[in-house]
Amino acid sequence: MQTLSTKDLKVSYGDKIIIDDLNITIPKGEITVLIGANGCGKSTLLRSMARLLKPKSGGVILDGQDIAKMKTKQVAKKLSILPQSPISPEGLTVLELVKQGRHPHRGFIKQWSPKDDEAVQEALELTNTIDLKDQTVDSLSGGQRQRAWIAMTLAQETDIMLLDEPTTYLDMTHQIDVLDLLYNLNEKDGRTIVMVLHDLNLACRYAHHIIAIQDKQVSAQGRPEEIVTCDLVEQVFNLKCDVLFDPIYGTPMCIPHGKGRQILPPSSNINRKKV
Incomplete structure (x- = not known):
């Protein structure tokens, strides 16, 4: 099974640094989800790992080799990517x-x-x-x-599949349909799947491993139940919330605090539990 990691990866658009000296290792045979606020560099990181973007410095290591020095077909036999909103010929x-x-x-x-x-x-x-x-x-x-x-x-x-926001523009039913499909592929074949998701609750439900990106770096990474807390959500998304347990799957579930409605006192919700 192939391995994928970054080493001191720095990626920029012009003079603007998007990812700075980032070191991560993607767990083999698991589903990893990249989360973070809009513009934090999630898709940039994914595209860099697929060799679609050339790093300013550092690199991406695929199966022990610098991906930039590998032949295109050699990479394509080990790693596949589904970009956001792909377009096919009519x-x-x-x-x-x-x-x-x-x-x-x-x-x-x-x-x-x-x-x-x-x-x-x-x-x-x-x-x-x-x-x-x-x-x-x-x-x-x-x-x-x-x-x-x-x-x-x-x-x-390929052993490794990268997907950039595979549920974008889909309704709730089709989001679950696509994520169930990817989850079952991982369960059946042990494929390593890395994807960008905007929905934090779906990320917690389907991911074995979460990487939170903030300020060009990794803010936190690990099992959803270990790292997804009220403090992390406020830090990464600038959003106050409660984090409860999903009553069906037992995974973390974020309940955001709105600014337009009064928040009920804790006594009004016996299931209210922070993690």
Whole structure:
């Protein structure tokens, strides 16, 4: 199984430093979620780990090697990325899209093989998109479209999957559908999954490991139940809240304090418990 980490990573846009001397190690075979306020550098970090952004200094280490010194196809066989709001050519079918995931495994001479067919078929089945394979991607609903893109990354057959806000623009039902799919992929195959999520409660529910980004650095990292506290949420998001336990899953659940309504006294809610 592949390993992924950063070493003294510094990333900038022009003269503006976004990530500064950051050192993290992504746990193998687990789901890691990057959280933080808008503009803190979550997506920048994810894109850097996928070699889509060139660091100002430091680097990303993939399976013991500096990712910047690896060949593109070598990286693509070990690591896949689903960017935020990907766009496919008009008229492309789901099957054609998923087949694109096999590109790193093919050369100029190598023909399409039974192994390629098997990888595509399995990706379609795992994502429940096999009945959609002949439909065009642009005709699908948001949730169906996202599952099709995930199928493409699965067909790539990498140990590590990076996803930038995979639930953006999806309604609640489709958010859960996509996150359940990713969770089941991790459970079934032990894939290492790293994703950016805005919803802190969903991050706590699905992540084995959370990395909170603030001021260009890691503010906290660890198991959700160990690090997600009222103090952390206020520090990272500038938001006062209570942190309770999800009554279904037992994971931390953030209840934000609004400014327009009176907060009920603790005695009015017997389940009110801070962690």
